[in-house]
Amino acid sequence: MNCASLTHHAIFDGITADEIEAMLPCLEAHTRMYDKGEAILRAGDEVRHLGLVLEGSVNIVAxxxxxxxxxxxxxAPGQIFGEAYAVSPQQKMLVDAVAAQPTAVLFLNAEKLLTVCGRSCAQHHRLIQNLVRISALKNLALSRRIMHTAAKTIRGRVMSYLSEQAIEHRSNSFAIPFSRQELANYLGVDRSALSAELSRMRRNGLIAFHKNHFELL
Structure with a gap:
C-alpha cells in the first residue's frame, strides 16, 4: 500500500504517510479490485467496512x-461510500454500489475507525473529524439531487443539473461524470426523452454538447 498517495485523500487529510501506515492494520484495511459493472455492495447486505475509491469510480444505484x-x-476517486451503513450495522443496504469502470477500493472497518484506542492518538481523532466532514458534504450532494429532480419537466431538471455543474467547475464549459443513460437515471427520466430534450435545447441555442462535454450558451 502506497501510504504517501493516501495523504491526498480527504479521509486522511492532515495525517502523514507514516501515521497512516501505522493505522491501517488497526482499521483492518484491505484493498480489492472490481471490473466495470461488478457489484461491490448489494442491497440487503450488512456492511461493516466503508469503502475509499482509490482508482476508477463507483455508482450508488437503487x-x-x-x-x-x-x-x-x-x-469519484478519493471519495468514500457505504459509511452510513457501516456505522449503523443493523441497517441493511437499500442500494447497490457498482463499479462504473475498473475500480480499486480500500476498505476500512467502521467500528475500529470510530473507536479511539487507549493511546487516544491525535491522528485517530483527525480521522473521525474527516469522516464527519465528508458525511456532511455527501448529505449536501444528496440534497442537490433532490433539487435537480424537483423540477416537473425534463428541461427543468437538465437546466438545474447543468447550472450546478457550471458553478462547480467555475466555467460554462465542462465534462460531466455520466454517460447519457447514467444522466437519465440520475435525473429520473427516460433516456430517449432526455436525448430529445437535449437536442431541442441545442436547437434553441441554450447548450452545445459532444458526448459528456457540455457548454452553456
Missing part, C-alpha cells in the same frame, strides 16, 4: 423489484 434503476450518487 434497483427496483420490477427491474428499473436510478443512480443516486457517483463516487
Amino acid at each position: 434497483t427496483y423489484y420490477w427491474g428499473a434503476s436510478d443512480i443516486f450518487v457517483h463516487v
Whole structure:
C-alpha cells in the first residue's frame, strides 16, 4: 500500500504517510479490485467496512423489484461510500454500489475507525473529524439531487443539473461524470426523452454538447 498517495485523500487529510501506515492494520484495511459493472455492495447486505475509491469510480444505484434503476450518487476517486451503513450495522443496504469502470477500493472497518484506542492518538481523532466532514458534504450532494429532480419537466431538471455543474467547475464549459443513460437515471427520466430534450435545447441555442462535454450558451 502506497501510504504517501493516501495523504491526498480527504479521509486522511492532515495525517502523514507514516501515521497512516501505522493505522491501517488497526482499521483492518484491505484493498480489492472490481471490473466495470461488478457489484461491490448489494442491497440487503450488512456492511461493516466503508469503502475509499482509490482508482476508477463507483455508482450508488437503487434497483427496483420490477427491474428499473436510478443512480443516486457517483463516487469519484478519493471519495468514500457505504459509511452510513457501516456505522449503523443493523441497517441493511437499500442500494447497490457498482463499479462504473475498473475500480480499486480500500476498505476500512467502521467500528475500529470510530473507536479511539487507549493511546487516544491525535491522528485517530483527525480521522473521525474527516469522516464527519465528508458525511456532511455527501448529505449536501444528496440534497442537490433532490433539487435537480424537483423540477416537473425534463428541461427543468437538465437546466438545474447543468447550472450546478457550471458553478462547480467555475466555467460554462465542462465534462460531466455520466454517460447519457447514467444522466437519465440520475435525473429520473427516460433516456430517449432526455436525448430529445437535449437536442431541442441545442436547437434553441441554450447548450452545445459532444458526448459528456457540455457548454452553456
